[in-house]
Amino acid sequence: xxxxxxxxxxxxxxxxxxxxxxxxxxxxxxxxxxxxxxxxxxxxxxxxxxxxxxxxxxxxxxxxxxxxxxxxxxxxxxxxxxxxxxxxxxxxxxxxxxxxxxxxxxxxxxxxxxxxxxxxxxxxxxxxxxxxxxxxxxxxxxxxxxxxxxxxxxxxxxxxxxxxxxxxxxxxxxxxxxxxxxxxxxxxxxxxxxxxxxxxxxxxxxxxxxxxxxxxxxxxxxxxxxxxxxxxxxxxxxxxxxxxxxxxxxxxxxxxxxxxxxxxxxxxxxxxxxxxxxxxxxxxxxxxxxxxxxxxxxxxxxxxxxxxxxxxxxxxxxxxxxxxxxxxxxxxxxxxxxxxxxxxxxxxxxxxxxxxxxxxxxxxxxxxxxxxxxxxxxxxxxxxxxxxxxxxxxxxxxxxxxxxxxxxxxxxxxxxxxxxxxxxxxxxxxxxxxxxxxxxxxxxxxxxxxxxxxxxxxx
Numbered sequence: 001x002x003x004x005x006x007x008x009x010x011x012x013x014x015x016x017x018x019x020x021x022x023x024x025x026x027x028x029x030x031x032x033x034x035x036x037x038x039x040x041x042x043x044x045x046x047x048x049x050x051x052x053x054x055x056x057x058x059x060x061x062x063x064x065x066x067x068x069x070x071x072x073x074x075x076x077x078x079x080x081x082x083x084x085x086x087x088x089x090x091x092x093x094x095x096x097x098x099x100x101x102x103x104x105x106x107x108x109x110x111x112x113x114x115x116x117x118x119x120x121x122x123x124x125x126x127x128x129x130x131x132x133x134x135x136x137x138x139x140x141x142x143x144x145x146x147x148x149x150x151x152x153x154x155x156x157x158x159x160x161x162x163x164x165x166x167x168x169x170x171x172x173x174x175x176x177x178x179x180x181x182x183x184x185x186x187x188x189x190x191x192x193x194x195x196x197x198x199x200x201x202x203x204x205x206x207x208x209x210x211x212x213x214x215x216x217x218x219x220x221x222x223x224x225x226x227x228x229x230x231x232x233x234x235x236x237x238x239x240x241x242x243x244x245x246x247x248x249x250x251x252x253x254x255x256x257x258x259x260x261x262x263x264x265x266x267x268x269x270x271x272x273x274x275x276x277x278x279x280x281x282x283x284x285x286x287x288x289x290x291x292x293x294x295x296x297x298x299x300x301x302x303x304x305x306x307x308x309x310x311x312x313x314x315x316x317x318x319x320x321x322x323x324x325x326x327x328x329x330x331x332x333x334x335x336x337x338x339x340x341x342x343x344x345x346x347x348x349x350x351x352x353x354x355x356x357x358x359x360x361x362x363x364x365x366x367x368x369x370x371x372x373x374x375x376x377x378x379x380x381x382x383x384x385x386x387x388x389x390x391x392x393x394x395x396x397x398x399x400x401x402x403x404x405x406x407x408x409x410x411x412x413x414x415x416x417x418x419x420x421x422x423x424x425x426x427x428x429x430x431x432x433x434x435x436x437x438x439x440x441x442x443x444x445x446x447x448x449x450x451x452x453x454x455x456x457x458x459x
Contacts, residue, residue: 051280055155059278064159071152072248075143077241080220083135090134094127116321117314121370125313128366129305132217137301140213141182141293149284153178158278165271167256168263170199173206177255180210182297183304184413185420187212192424198269201430204421206258208413208438209251213301214361218408219244221365225388226401247409254410254445258437266433304416308360316356316367330371344443345403345450347395354407359415364408399453403446410442 057063098119105115147153153175161171172194180187187207194200211219223243224236263269319330334348341351349371357364369387372394391401412435413421422431 054281055278058152058155059158064155068156068159069245069249071147073241073245075140075147076220076244076248077237078143079136079140079216080224080240080244081237082139083220086135086138087131090131091127094131095124098123098127113321116317121314121317122310123313125309125316125363125366125370126306128369129309129360129362130302132221132365133213133305133362134298134302136216136220137213137298138294140216141297142289144178144181145289145293145297146284148178149282149289151279151281154278163256164259167260168267168269168271169202169259170194170196170272173199173203173259176203176207177210177252180207180212182213183301184208184210184212184417186297186300188417188420188424196269196272198263198267199272201425202259202262202267204424205262205430205434205437206255208417208434209255209258209410209441211248211251211409212361212414214305214414215408216244217362218365219247219405221384221387222401222405223247225384225391226396226398247405251409254441258441305360305362308415309363309366312356312359312363313366313370316370320370334371343450344407344446345399345453346407346446347400349394350400350404350407354411357414358412361408361414397458399450399458403449406449407442407446410438410445412439412442 058067101119101123102115105119156178157171157174160174164171164173173191175193176187176190178187179190184207187210188204191200191203191207194203220240223240227239227243263271316330319333320328322329324332330352334352336348337351337355338348341348349368353364353368353371356367369390372390412418418431418435421434422428425431425434
């Protein structure tokens with residue numbers, strides 16, 4: 001028994017050492033877990049602290065608005081700068097394919113009128129829309145989606161919420177306006193996020209004051225030709241970007257004014273509370289950005305434009321090539337509209353192009369060019385200089401260009417947007433209001449601009 005005592009004692013010591021070792025393991029596990037938690041908490045705190053510091057700048061009264069305007073101008077600058085060369089290449093390829101189409105029509109012994117409608121009318125309008133619209137959209141939409149993915153758009157809504165509330169509207173309206181930059185129809189659909197029916201109607205009725213992608217080619221081209229035409233080539237893009245940014249800001253200001261008037265008249269009421277939790281800044285998901293910008297937006301808008309451009313081009317060719325007396329039906333229509341158009345600083349052909357462009361804003365310039373040219377169809381263009389020459393030959397001045405840009409910015413929505421407004425409001429009355437309000441605004445602003453220009457002797 002005594003001989004067993006030392007062995008038993010050693011066993012207890014070993015067991016004690018094992019117990020201490022187990023305790024040490026558990027202690028180390030708890031210690032490491034605590035260190036990991038503290039490290040994560042410090043990182044979260046630093047992250048939250050960094051987000052807070054950034055938000056202090058982006059949402060401040062002093063820096064919030066200038067940064068917002070600067071970012072908008074930078075996006076437009078990149079869009080204009082990057083779209084020039086691809087647009088020219090696309091125009092060369094697509095308009096050059098017309099010769100092959102003509103050759104096929106000759107081989108098929110097709111009548112001239114069929115060739116005119118399908119090739120000189122429908123195809124040329126289609127080629128113009130694709131070459132002018134696709135490059136800017138392929139640049140603008142990814143940049144805009146990138147800002148959205150970064151979490152910056154809610155900061156814009158936060159900055160403008162107080163202004164919208166003073167206008168009797170809701171801060172969420174800014175988010176619907178952001179969607180309107182791509183397509184006003186999509187902006188109208190986005191108004192569903194606004195809970196109040198009254199505020200939702202205000203957002204629907206004023207969304208068209210945000211220029212959609214179909215109007216950007218017109219604004220960009222005219223700003224380069226007439227606003228930046230006399231500047232050195234190195235500054236043309238900067239000046240054009242500044243002009244387009246100023247026009248967009250004017251559209252936002254008119255949105256505020258129209259919202260305030262509506263909230264005090266036919267849509268009286270107090271603005272509802274708007275609670276917005278600013279999301280954390282996050283690393284953009286490149287795949288998601290590409291998909292949403294190219295598939296969901298670029299392809300959607302371009303497809304709609306192409307569907308509308310082809311038949312509109314065909315109709316315009318028919319109107320330009322069917323004669324009553326010595327002049328075409330198109331010219332008769334332009335002469336009928338001439339007195340009204342002159343009052344607002346336009347001409348009959350310009351106003352008629354906007355009317356015929358109701359299906360899609362993208363086809364206004366192609367229709368106008370087909371109307372101006374005696375052949376009744378578009379000619380090949382070497383660039384914006386050729387476009388500017390044609391416009392100047394038809395009596396355009398910088399005042400004409402300004403009024404066209406203002407009218408393009410403020411005029412009635414396209415047919416797709418009107419149809420969407422009817423579906424969302426469920427009322428013909430509000431759909432008519434969605435057409436009437438921007439129409440009256442466009443005519444009023446252009447009338448004042450034209451009269452001021454005449455008073456100052458600029459025309």
